[in-house]
Structures are given as structure tokens and as C-alpha cells.
Amino acid sequence: MxxxxxxxxxxxxxxxxxxxxxxxxxxxxxxxxxxxxxxxxxxxxxxxxxxxxxxxxxxxxxxxxxxxxxxxxxxxxxxxxxxxxxxxxxxxxxxxxxxxxxxxxxxxxxxxxxxxxxxxxxxxxxxxxxxASKEMREVLKGERKQRNIRFTYGEKEHKLMQYLATNQVITVDQFSQAAHIPRPIASRTLVLLVLANVLKILPNEVQDYFTVAGEAWQ
Known part of the structure; x- marks a missing residue:
């Protein structure tokens, strides 16, 4: 330079x-x-x-x-x-x-x-x-391994996508409450969906947000 x-x-x-x-x-x-x-x-x-x-x-x-x-x-x-x-x-x-x-x-x-x-x-x-949050760190680790991620589209995933259909973003706590599942399961599910390129993680100083991959969010 x-x-x-x-x-x-x-x-x-x-x-x-x-x-x-x-x-x-x-x-x-x-x-x-x-x-x-x-x-x-x-x-x-x-x-x-x-x-x-x-x-x-x-x-x-x-x-x-x-x-x-x-x-x-x-x-x-x-x-x-x-x-x-x-x-x-x-x-x-x-x-x-x-x-x-x-x-x-x-x-x-x-x-x-x-x-x-x-x-x-x-x-x-x-x-x-x-x-970086726990979820962001897990995403970074998963991206490093570069493995094909598989997941089952079950009831909690259905509730997640329903939520995102009317709300642009969701947090771990919001997903846990909306799907009536423990927070650790909500966290792991969101991480898996990010690694599967279904969702995108938006890191933030207070809490991370998750949105559908390919969609812009302001």
C-alpha cells in the first residue's frame, strides 16, 4: 500500500x-x-x-x-x-x-x-x-468443521418458522418461549439451522438475533 x-x-x-x-x-x-x-x-x-x-x-x-x-x-x-x-x-x-x-x-x-x-x-x-455469545461461538466452531448439517423439521422448527413469518427476527429466549422448549434446546436448534444455512445469526452487544437466511433486516 x-x-x-x-x-x-x-x-x-x-x-x-x-x-x-x-x-x-x-x-x-x-x-x-x-x-x-x-x-x-x-x-x-x-x-x-x-x-x-x-x-x-x-x-x-x-x-x-x-x-x-x-x-x-x-x-x-x-x-x-x-x-x-x-x-x-x-x-x-x-x-x-x-x-x-x-x-x-x-x-x-x-x-x-x-x-x-x-x-x-x-x-x-x-x-x-x-x-461473541455462546451461540456465535458454536456457529464459528461449526463453520470451521465444514460438515454437512442435517436436521429434522419437527414441531419446534415449525413454530420457529411461523414466528419468523410474522416477525423478522427472533432471539433464543423468544424461541424458547414460543416453542415451549428449554433454553438450551432452543439455542442448539438455532445454531444448527444457522449452520444448515436456513437461518442467519446477527450478533449484537446485548443479545443475538436470528433471521431467515437471505433476508435483510434493519
Whole structure:
């Protein structure tokens, strides 16, 4: 990427595949963006670019690169593949361009409890990185296995499709109540239908929504 291409990219603003950071301060938070890109459709992280789309670059690029490299190694599991390019924008100031492809080892986690090796997965939603729900994590695991998913169209599935015929979306709790089934069964059924490409999952910070695959929802 050259400077002209960088400016053109920055003009688009942050989005599902693009994140700006002025510096690599709070690297434990920045790795959430990297994990979210890897768990979603990939993306580009620019260090040295402001939220206002200014491009001041960073003065000590070596230090910024080292800090983020160590944070990625420390906090991300499984290890995440990425490419790094350093681009001079003005004298002695550079932008670090991290390109993160969609991973084939989803889900990736940001470790927050090293003693017990516990972490949180994140996915990209518009210009934000949100924590992945249990259902979203199961979908990511299932997509990684790439198996043909079979399911039985029974009473609960019929009630689900009836609900979606009059409501664009449904949550796990709404499905559980509408079909009069335990929440774990509702959760598993929705995940299976997403993996079978019957439904689509719409991750959200508060709760996920499910809709018929191929339909738009605002």
C-alpha cells in the first residue's frame, strides 16, 4: 500500500473491515479488534490514524510494533496470522498497517484469565468489536468443521418458522418461549439451522438475533 492508497482507505472511515488507532496504547484492548477481524471476514487495523480520519502517524514505530506484537502473542489464542506493513506518512512518522485475514481456526479468544486459560471471543459488527455469545461461538466452531448439517423439521422448527413469518427476527429466549422448549434446546436448534444455512445469526452487544437466511433486516 502506498500513501495515496492509504489516504483513500482512511477516507472510507471505520467499518466492519477497518479500525483506526492513534497509538498502540492499551494493547490488551487493541487485540480485541484483531481477534474480531480474524473471527469475522478479516480486516485492516491502522496504527497512527485518528478517529477523525487524520493521519499523523506514530513517531516511535519500532516501539509501537514491539508492544503490539507482544500483546498479540500474549493475549490471542489460537495464534493469529497477520501481515504488517510500515508506511512513512511524513518525516520520521509512520503508519503501521496490520492486515488480518479471516481465520480458518475460529473462534479466537482474548485471554483474560491466564491462570485458568480463560478468554473471550469477539466478532465484528459494523464498526465495533463485540463479545461473541455462546451461540456465535458454536456457529464459528461449526463453520470451521465444514460438515454437512442435517436436521429434522419437527414441531419446534415449525413454530420457529411461523414466528419468523410474522416477525423478522427472533432471539433464543423468544424461541424458547414460543416453542415451549428449554433454553438450551432452543439455542442448539438455532445454531444448527444457522449452520444448515436456513437461518442467519446477527450478533449484537446485548443479545443475538436470528433471521431467515437471505433476508435483510434493519
Amino acid at each position: 502506498d500513501l495515496k492508497e492509504l489516504k483513500s482507505l482512511v477516507k472510507k472511515g471505520e467499518g466492519a473491515n477497518l479500525e483506526f488507532k492513534l497509538k498502540a496504547s492499551h494493547p490488551e484492548k487493541i487485540v480485541r479488534e484483531i481477534v474480531a477481524f480474524a473471527n469475522s471476514n478479516g480486516g485492516t487495523l491502522l496504527i497512527g490514524v485518528g478517529d477523525d480520519r487524520s493521519i499523523p502517524g506514530v513517531k516511535f514505530a519500532d516501539e509501537e510494533e514491539y508492544i503490539l506484537e507482544k500483546a498479540i502473542e500474549k493475549y490471542c489464542t489460537p495464534a493469529i496470522e497477520y501481515r504488517l506493513q510500515r508506511l512513512t506518512v511524513i518525516a520520521e512518522r509512520e503508519v503501521l498497517i496490520y492486515t488480518i485475514p479471516p481465520s480458518i481456526q475460529k473462534p479466537h479468544y482474548v485471554i483474560h484469565d491466564f491462570e485458568n486459560n480463560l478468554g473471550k471471543a469477539y466478532v465484528r459488527v459494523l464498526d465495533r468489536s463485540v463479545q
